[in-house]
Each structure stands twice: as structure tokens, then as C-alpha cells.
Amino acid sequence: MHLPRRPRRNRRTAAIREMIQETTLSVSNLIFPMFVLEGTGLKSEVKSMPGIYRFSLDTLLEEIKEVTDLGIKAICLFPNYSEDKKDKHASESHREGTLYLTALATIKDKFPDLTLMTDVAMDPYSSDGHDGYVENGEIINDISLEILGRMAVAQAKAGADILGPSDMMDGRIGYMRGLLDAEGYSNVSIMAYTAKYASAYYGPFRDALDSAPRFGDKKTYQMNPANAREALVEAQLDFDEGADFLMVKPALAYLDIIKALHDNFDIPIAAYNVSGEYAMIKAASQNGWIDGERAMLENLMSIRRAGARAILTYFAKEVAQVMNG
Numbered sequence: 001m002h003l004p005r006r007p008r009r010n011r012r013t014a015a016i017r018e019m020i021q022e023t024t025l026s027v028s029n030l031i032f033p034m035f036v037l038e039g040t041g042l043k044s045e046v047k048s049m050p051g052i053y054r055f056s057l058d059t060l061l062e063e064i065k066e067v068t069d070l071g072i073k074a075i076c077l078f079p080n081y082s083e084d085k086k087d088k089h090a091s092e093s094h095r096e097g098t099l100y101l102t103a104l105a106t107i108k109d110k111f112p113d114l115t116l117m118t119d120v121a122m123d124p125y126s127s128d129g130h131d132g133y134v135e136n137g138e139i140i141n142d143i144s145l146e147i148l149g150r151m152a153v154a155q156a157k158a159g160a161d162i163l164g165p166s167d168m169m170d171g172r173i174g175y176m177r178g179l180l181d182a183e184g185y186s187n188v189s190i191m192a193y194t195a196k197y198a199s200a201y202y203g204p205f206r207d208a209l210d211s212a213p214r215f216g217d218k219k220t221y222q223m224n225p226a227n228a229r230e231a232l233v234e235a236q237l238d239f240d241e242g243a244d245f246l247m248v249k250p251a252l253a254y255l256d257i258i259k260a261l262h263d264n265f266d267i268p269i270a271a272y273n274v275s276g277e278y279a280m281i282k283a284a285s286q287n288g289w290i291d292g293e294r295a296m297l298e299n300l301m302s303i304r305r306a307g308a309r310a311i312l313t314y315f316a317k318e319v320a321q322v323m324n325g
């Protein structure tokens with residue numbers, strides 16, 4: 001056969017394949033989400049997320065030592081609060097000395113070089129299990145902003161490097177940016193959950209935090225999975241309001257959204273490889289139905305290929321272990 005173009009020539013040896021590889025994945029791209037809970041000496045596995053644990057602060061610090069020794073440079077912390085700490089106003093989210101704020105301050109003190117990201121939303125602290133303030137069954141945007149603003153300033157004060165508003169209220173990026181700047185925290189970054197979809201893939205995370213909504217769903221604030229153009233509107237708003245990163249969540253079913261934001265905005269795009277995406281690979285690989293390690297790396301590479309620089313992933317530790325050989 002006379003074939004002038006034979007793409008297989010570029011795949012012939014491992015050296016050539018590596019030489020021309022378009023996308024790379026490195027541990028420095030990864031942010032490891034971790035869960036803290038009240039008590040001491042605790043380490044409890046999340047049933048739907050094999051290998052992922054909720055730690056009390058003392059055991060969390062030991063785990064973070066291991067995580068940073070592996071070369072991971074960023075974590076995102078989420079709190080698990082017992083029911084008796086929750087109320088309609090998420091008061092525990094900004095009260096001085098609370099579990100989460102103490103954990104942030106302690107981690108920052110012990111690991112000053114670790115990039116510490118937070119979660120800004122009401123659900124872990126809310127007796128309604130919603131990300132915003134509820135009145136007569138409705139999520140009230142502007143009252144929610146006031147609570148989220150107090151939470152953001154408290155987290156900045158505790159030593160957070162990057163705030164992660166995951167609440168999807170309108171106007172929250174600009175509102176928080178204004179408060180942070182006024183309070184002297186102009187160096188604290190905001191990674192906006194820009195296009196956060198109302199997704200089935202958050203199920204295992206809600207198990208981890210016991211934070212499922214007590215009524216209804218989150219469709220009046222999280223986006224409709226059918227919409228892509230709406231993500232550009234959200235992105236433009238977050239960009240104009242001062243976000244430092246634009247995040248897409250979940251990642252795998254929304255690679256087109258990651259790509260669209262990457263093509264249209266010149267600030268770093270991030271993606272959240274969420275709990276359900278982790279659980280699917282774990283479940284299949286535990287059954288011997290899939291090669292979990294290869295599937296993990298392939299998925300993360302595809303998220304990078306779509307245009308994400310930073311990836312929040314529960315696989316961060318495993319990736320670091322694989323890469324360290």
C-alpha cells in the first residue's frame with residue numbers, strides 16, 4: 001500500500017510516544033479533598049468511598065503529614081458536624097473557635113507551605129441541608145450572601161489560601177471579594193464553583209458529611225445538566241466579580257464545559273472530579289471489572305486535556321503513590 005500518512009509511526013516506540021505527548025498530569029495539578037469531624041483518635045471510612053476517611057483533627061494532622069510527604073501541595077478541607085450543631089442560620093460556620101476554623105488554623109500553623117482550600121456553603125452546618133438560607137421552603141439568595149460572607153471572612157482569618165464558594169448563590173463572588181478586601185484579606189484567592197451542576201454524582205459526598213437536603217433538591221441554585229451556554233454566563237459573572245479560578249463540577253460528564261471555559265477565559269480553569277466519579281471506579285475495580293489504576297489516570301488525563309489546570313480529586317494520594325513508584 002502507498003499511504004503517505006501513517007500516524008502509527010509516531011506511536012512505534014515508547015520514547016517517541018512520550019516525546020510527542022500533548023498533555024501531562026502532575027501531582028502539582030492536584031488538590032486533595034479531606035474531611036474533618038469532631039472528637040479525637042477517630043478515622044472512619046466513608047462507606048461509599050473506599051479508601052477515603054473522616055478524621056478527627058489529631059489523626060487528620062498525621063494524615064496530612066503523609067499526604068505532604070507524598071508531594072501533594074494542596075488540600076481542600078470539608079467539615080462533618082453532628083446534627084445538634086446545625087441550625088437554620090449555619091451559625092457554626094462562622095462562630096469563633098468552631099471545629100472547622102480551628103482545624104484550618106492548626107493546619108496552617110503546622111504546614112505553612114501547604115495550599116489550604118476551604119468550602120464556603122451552608123450545607124454542612126444547616127439543619128435544612130441546603131447551601132443557602134431557607135424560608136418557607138425557598139432558598140433566599142441575599143440573606144444567604146450575608147451568612148456566606150461571614151463564613152468567608154472567618155475562613156480567611158483562620159489562614160485559608162483559597163476559598164471555594166460551592167453554594168451557587170448569585171453575586172457571591174463579588175460580595176465576598178468586597179468583604180475580604182475590606183477586612184485586609186486581598187491576598188486570599190477565590191476559586192469559584194462557576195458551573196456546578198445539580199448532579200447525582202454528589203451522593204457519596206453527602207454520605208460523608210451527612211449533608212443531604214432535608215427537603216427538595218438543589219435545582220433552584222445548581223445548574224441544569226442540559227445547559228452549556230448558561231455556564232458561559234456564570235463564568236463571565238465570576239470573572240467580572242473577581243474570581244481567581246473558574247471551576248467546573250462534576251468533571252467527567254462536563255468535559256465540554258471545561259473546554260468551553262478554557263477556550264473563552266484566560267484565568268486558570270479547575271475541575272472537581274467528584275465523589276461519585278471516584279466511587280464508580282472503586283466499585284468496578286473492587287469487582288475486578290476494570291483496571292482501577294489505569295482508569296483513574298485516564299480520567300484525570302482527560303480532565304487535563306479538556307483544559308483544567310487544577311483538579312480536585314479523591315485520587316490525589318493514589319496518583320502520588322503511583323508517580324513516586
Ligand code: PBG
Nearest residue numbers: 121123166201202205274275276
Ligand atoms: C456542597 C458541596 C457538595 C460537594 C462539594 N460541596 C455537594 C452538594 O452540592 O450537595 C460535592 C463534592 C463531591 O461530590 O465530591 N456545598
